[in-house]
Amino acid sequence: MKILVSALETSSNIHLKELKKHLNDDVQFVGVFDSQLGNPLYDLTNLAIMGFVDAIKKIRFFFKLRDELVELADSCDKVLLMDSSGFNLPLAKKLKEKYPNKEIIYYILPQAWVWKKGRVKKLEAYCTKLLSIIPFEEEIYNDKEKIQYVGHPLLDEISEFKNEPSTSGKIVFMPGSRKTEIKNHMPIFKELAKKIPNKEHILIIPPKFDEEYIKSIYGDISNFTISNNAHEELLIAEYGFICSGTATLEAALIGTPFTLSYIAKKLDYKIGRMFIKLKYVGLANIFFEKMGKSTIHSEFLQENVTTENLLSDYQSCDKSKFIENSKLLREYLKQGSSSKVASIIQN
Numbered sequence: 001m002k003i004l005v006s007a008l009e010t011s012s013n014i015h016l017k018e019l020k021k022h023l024n025d026d027v028q029f030v031g032v033f034d035s036q037l038g039n040p041l042y043d044l045t046n047l048a049i050m051g052f053v054d055a056i057k058k059i060r061f062f063f064k065l066r067d068e069l070v071e072l073a074d075s076c077d078k079v080l081l082m083d084s085s086g087f088n089l090p091l092a093k094k095l096k097e098k099y100p101n102k103e104i105i106y107y108i109l110p111q112a113w114v115w116k117k118g119r120v121k122k123l124e125a126y127c128t129k130l131l132s133i134i135p136f137e138e139e140i141y142n143d144k145e146k147i148q149y150v151g152h153p154l155l156d157e158i159s160e161f162k163n164e165p166s167t168s169g170k171i172v173f174m175p176g177s178r179k180t181e182i183k184n185h186m187p188i189f190k191e192l193a194k195k196i197p198n199k200e201h202i203l204i205i206p207p208k209f210d211e212e213y214i215k216s217i218y219g220d221i222s223n224f225t226i227s228n229n230a231h232e233e234l235l236i237a238e239y240g241f242i243c244s245g246t247a248t249l250e251a252a253l254i255g256t257p258f259t260l261s262y263i264a265k266k267l268d269y270k271i272g273r274m275f276i277k278l279k280y281v282g283l284a285n286i287f288f289e290k291m292g293k294s295t296i297h298s299e300f301l302q303e304n305v306t307t308e309n310l311l312s313d314y315q316s317c318d319k320s321k322f323i324e325n326s327k328l329l330r331e332y333l334k335q336g337s338s339s340k341v342a343s344i345i346q347n
Helices: 010-020 051-057 059-075 085-098 119-126 179-194 211-218 230-236 246-254 266-275 283-290 307-316 319-333 338-346
Strands: 002-007 028-032 078-082 103-107 129-132 147-149 170-174 200-204 225-227 239-243 258-262 298-301
Touching (some): 002 010, 002 059, 002 085, 010 338, 078 085, 085 103, 085 119, 103 338, 129 338, 170 179, 179 211, 179 239, 179 258, 179 307, 200 230, 225 230, 239 307, 246 258, 246 283, 246 319, 283 319, 298 307
Parallel strands (some): 002 028, 002 078, 078 103, 103 129, 129 147, 170 239, 239 258, 258 298
């Protein structure tokens, strides 16, 4: 079976890697994905975008990529779209127009419950199956035969969880995977590390980055221990400072206390606040709100991301309470998703 895959995000490819373990050996990926999973059209490092401004700069390239994928789909049995709604939703429309009978599966859906709820009708019109990793997401869809909650992929990827606070002396710093995220966070993280002495400071750098790129984006990181394995470090660490993203949910599930921070370009943030009315940024906090509970971790955004605020949050954290809340979060998400998604794809 040949599957056209469109997975542009780093986090999507981590989930795709887990999914592939459950697929038959004769399944072949073509399209856009991490090179460890086959032979993609393009290097993912060149595709990562952050916010509206970045997207506009690369719009011509993405139109070209969309057309290439539509042509590739001709020889594929099925289509698998993952996250990246700004690209994958228009792609789904083009695929549906050209191949009305081809099965189009969307796994890790656009967060229409956050904003642009009009995307629900489009997803139902363009896609054959909608596979959700958010427990409450089904509520906003009308076609209940297409949409289903399949579990959360992080519960496949995480096999160990903390039952008590760590005393490893290790603190993890995760400034994100996009260039702007990293450049915005690193000066603050460097100062923060200086103010927390007698600890080992672990800087997580995505394995796809080469030395030249790291030097130009991160600057001087000689005071950090460098690691490419976020999952492994989170299991050991006693605390984390994490840029908003999938890693915050991973830390919350494992039981590693952390502080969430996020600094977007000012224009992107202003536009986002006009449309997005969520009370929280972190998925773990959003889930806890749905459960009728108070937040599991703190969040600092934009100008509130300061060395002083992050340090204060670290010093006041109740680590035992965090671990108890982590158990509640795992119960809420129920199970992993990879095996179920593989079964759906191959049926």
